[in-house]
Amino acid sequence: MSTLRYRDAVRAAMIEEMERDERVFLVGEEVGHYQGAYKVSEGMLERFGPKRVIDAPITESGFTGISIGAAMVGLRPIVEYMTWNFSAVAFDQILNNAAKIRQMSGGQFSVPIVLRAPNASARQVGSQHSHAMEHFYAQVPGLKVLAPATPADAKGMLKSAIRDEDPVLFMESETLYNVKGEVPDDPELLVPMGVANVAREGKDVTIIAWSRLTHVSLEAAAALEKEGISAEVIDLRSIRPLDEEAIVKSVRKTHRAVVAYEGWPFGGVGAEISDRIQRLAFDDLDAPVLRVSTLDYPMPYNAKLEQHVIPSVPRILEAVNQVLYRS
Amino acid sequence: MSGGDAPGMRTAPTEGSATAPDLGLFTVLQDDGTAAPGVDHGMSLDLAMRAYREIKRLRLLDARMILLQRQGRVGFYGACTGQEATPIATALALAPTDWVFPALRESVMMLVRGFPLRTYIAQVFGNSGDNQKGRQQPSHMSGRAANQVSWSSCIGTQLPQAVGAAWASKLRGDKAAVIGFLGDGATSEPDFHIALNFAGVYRVPCVVICQNNHWAISVPTSRQTASATLAVKGRAYGIPSVRVDGNDVLAIYSVVSAAVARARAGGGPTFIEALTYRIGAHSTSDDPTRYRSQEEVDRWMQRDPLLRLRRYLVAQGTLDDGLDADLEKTMNAEIAAAISEVEALPPPARESIFDDVYAELPWHLREQREELLRSQPAPGHSGG
DSSP, X not given: OEEEEHHHHHHHHHHHHHHHOTTEEEEETTSSTTOXXXXXXXXXXXXXXXTTEEEOOSOHHHHHHHHHHHHHTTOEEEEEOSSGGGGGGGHHIIIIIITTHHHHTTTSOOOOOEEEEEOSOOSSOOGGGOOXXXXXXXXXXXXXXXXXXXXXXXXXXXXXXXXXXXXXXXXXXXXXXXXXXXXXXXXXXXXXXXXXXXXXXXXXXXXXXXXXXXXXXXXXXXXXXXXXXXXXXXXXXXXXXXXXXXXXXXXXXXXXXXXXXXXXXXXXXXXXXXXXXXXXXXXXXXXXXXXXXXXXXXXXSSHHHHHHHSOOHHHHHHHHHHHTTOO | OOOXXXXXXXXXXXXXXXXXXXXXXXXXXXXXXXBOTTBOOOOOHHHHHHHHHHHHHHHHHHHHHHHHHHTTXXXXXXXXXXXXXXXXXXXXXXXXXXXXXXXXXXXXXXXXXXXXXXHHHHXXXXXXXXXXXXXXXXXXXXXXXXXXXXXXXXXXXXXXXXXXXXXXXXXXXXXXXXEEEEESGGGGSHHHHHHHHHHHXXXXXXXXXXXXXXXXXXXXXGGTOSSSOSTHHHHTTTOOEEEEETTOHHHHHHHHHHHHHHHHTTOOOEEEEEEOOOOSOSSTTOOGGGTSOHHHHHHHHTTOHHHHHHHHHHHTTSOOHHHHHHHHHHHHHHHHHHHHHXXXXXXXXXXXXXXXXXXXXXXXHHHHHHHHHHSXXXXXXXXX
């Protein structure tokens, strides 16, 4: 075990996999000479050279399309976007190409590619830089979408993603890059996709979250404990594939559920989870499933307004009190 | 004319004054059926005859497929009629290890490079004989065995992918060249800019070929760009660019061969504008009489690549009316036999729709498949 920051864990995963498999390379804006916009790829150009750590011209759809082409003929690209927000201009390559080439070609071609970047709010960067993009991508069959919350999961899941035969979208967070945690050193220790983690056990209510909101939910659970309420926090880690079983199992135990996440309330992953809970555990529920999401509003720049818009501990507590019928 | 490999011989231009992409047009086949004197186009008579057979077969095949669509036996088709020379001469200039990232009208390159006719036709029916398992629209064929991927209907997206495949080739040092195709309309897409920009910066073994057939469905090239030619656009990216007569098999073969040779030798990408004309409709969903004159079509029929190559082969003594008639008869029989054999095949097994979404069948699709298999098959669907 080593204590690593989240960004170092992501880097460790890339380095180990690039050393293991020469087909793996990293491409993106500023990943080489500049050492990464968030220093995730620090030192990698020096380690692997410019053929495997590639500074791309500023065209997200370009280096996405180029990497899809390279993947189709046998390489295993890791694409870094400066943030997931900028993947919007590469949406067609992701939606119509990466996700569909295996299916459309009758299984003749595959796209083993990892697209990774920080996602969701990042403190005062305004509406164009604060999108929670998992909601857009998780809808698409053919894609896998991961959003780990801890350094250990970041490393173990990114390694799984790089070794996977399908396109994997890996959602990091600027607000998590400095989070420290214990990370296994064993390069063969992978964290599987589609398996949620019980981040905190409890019996009165289930809070389902992923990425940064796992930490916010754990804070909320700590506050609830002081009031004598035992909250279970499920860290999904993987949005698609989704660990439906873990969600249902927890709700069968607590009978109450709150889904906490960044992203707008209309549709999206939170609505999907709520649907599954009411469908699969209806008889076990003692209250409607509630969602704590980003408000249905483009992200404001002002710090106070931003805090009002993104999900917070008080809003999670409020939702938990509602499902427990506490006033 | 630019210098070539053999001193004293004229070879295909890469970029030079006489073929300046904004002005010139590289042509070899003359109106009288001769090849321009002193041009080393590099295409043997045998290979030219092979090209003729391929063009002829495609023309017959396209006509039959359109007929099948009109009869409601297949859903969609996009014919290549009038612009067969460019994909076919290009296919003949490639090595088996080279890759093709086509647009709408280059599916035939797979056939030329050895893909079986029956499987090709099965793709138009989308039935159990189709290697794409009935999932892709016709004229979006792909065959891994022929190193050809499927086109994406979102215009131009295949071009960055072609550059990416070429980049993989360069990183691995495996000497494969990659050919990416587009039409004139796609030059307005960002992906065209992206592909040429990356190809130039990374200096990859890629040849980007634009079939300028003058019409993007109903939009003429003059409404697509104010540029005098499309070839000149390649210059802005630092890429040697050529404008070639796209209905001239000898000229295309020679230009593409030179570009592929340079790509293989590490000389980087080439952009080729092949000037041609779509004689038929954009697809079976289109009626071109609504936007262009018959007089314009008739004028281009005089430049028909099949007729021009035929004139050349007759002048060379390789082809005559009798041989041509025999050829047509044999090919029509071959196509008819393939259609009747393929059309009789059942649809893909219904449970196959869950395959290939992911490398491994996820649990939720496995459940859906089991549910489907518990229900009665639809009438006429014997599969599953």
